[in-house]
Amino acid sequence: MGNQDVKVNVRVEQSGKTDGEKPAEAEAVAMDNDKAAAEIAKLTADLEELKQTLLRRQADFENYRKRVEKERFEDSKRATARVIEGLIPVIDGFEHALAAHREAEYESYRKGFELIYKQLLDNLARLGVERIEPTGKAFDPHLHQAMDRTETTEHADGTILQVFQPGYVFHGRVLRPAMVRVAVHPSPASKQAVN
Numbered sequence: 001m002g003n004q005d006v007k008v009n010v011r012v013e014q015s016g017k018t019d020g021e022k023p024a025e026a027e028a029v030a031m032d033n034d035k036a037a038a039e040i041a042k043l044t045a046d047l048e049e050l051k052q053t054l055l056r057r058q059a060d061f062e063n064y065r066k067r068v069e070k071e072r073f074e075d076s077k078r079a080t081a082r083v084i085e086g087l088i089p090v091i092d093g094f095e096h097a098l099a100a101h102r103e104a105e106y107e108s109y110r111k112g113f114e115l116i117y118k119q120l121l122d123n124l125a126r127l128g129v130e131r132i133e134p135t136g137k138a139f140d141p142h143l144h145q146a147m148d149r150t151e152t153t154e155h156a157d158g159t160i161l162q163v164f165q166p167g168y169v170f171h172g173r174v175l176r177p178a179m180v181r182v183a184v185h186p187s188p189a190s191k192q193a194v195n
Contacts, residue, residue, distance in 0.1 A: 081170050084129055088168055088176055091120065132167030132178040134160045139182045143167060143174060148181040155183040 094117040101110055121131075132143055139146065139158045147164055155161065160180045167178030 077171055080127055081173065081175060084124060084127065084168070084170055085175050087120070087124065091117075091124075092165065094120070128171045129175075130169045132169060132174075133163065134167075134178050134180060135163050136160065139180070143169070143177055144180045144182075145177040146182045147179045149184045150181055151186040152183050153185060157183065157185045159183045 094113065098110065098113060098117065134140075134144055137160055138156070139160055144160065144167065148162075150161055152161075159182070160178075161183050162181040163178055164181070165176075165179040168175040
């Protein structure tokens with residue numbers, strides 16, 4: 001009989017549990033599971049927040065990169081425009097020199113001068129410079145500067161009759177407006193003054 005008692009005691013010691021201890025352990029395990037689930041939920045939320053922050057930062061950086069690139073391009077255009085504005089009087093000088101020497105003895109000189117002039121204009125055109133040649137077009141105060149007006153009924157009111165000095169546009173920005181003579185229809189008051 002003594003052997004059976006030992007076996008019973010061993011079983012109790014091995015399991016180490018009594019019926020009163022089982023619900024407490026289950027309750028502790030459930031609490032641990034709840035804690036773990038809460039911690040997992042918190043870590044998941046933190047991870048999602050970090051992902052969103054990273055996405056915002058990447059978008060902010062991309063916007064910054066694009067803005068800097070655009071500003072750099074605009075700065076380059078402004079610097080080029082300043083150089084071109086300095087060259088416009090040189091173009092005017094070429095045109096005056098070419099107009100002044102039309103005699104036969106200056107023909108070879110004139111041809112060389114015309115080649116240099118054409119090369120200068122071609123290079124400026126490649127940079128984005130457009131020459132404003134408005135003869136016969138309607139007057140636009142954004143592109144033209146009226147220096148004179150001529151009363152006439154032969155042309156539509158506001159038509160440009162003559163260009164005194166051509167204008168130049170660089171990527172949509174007027175570097176120098178064209179100086180022009182504009183046609184205007186005679187007003188009734190001016191007709192009475194003539195009679």
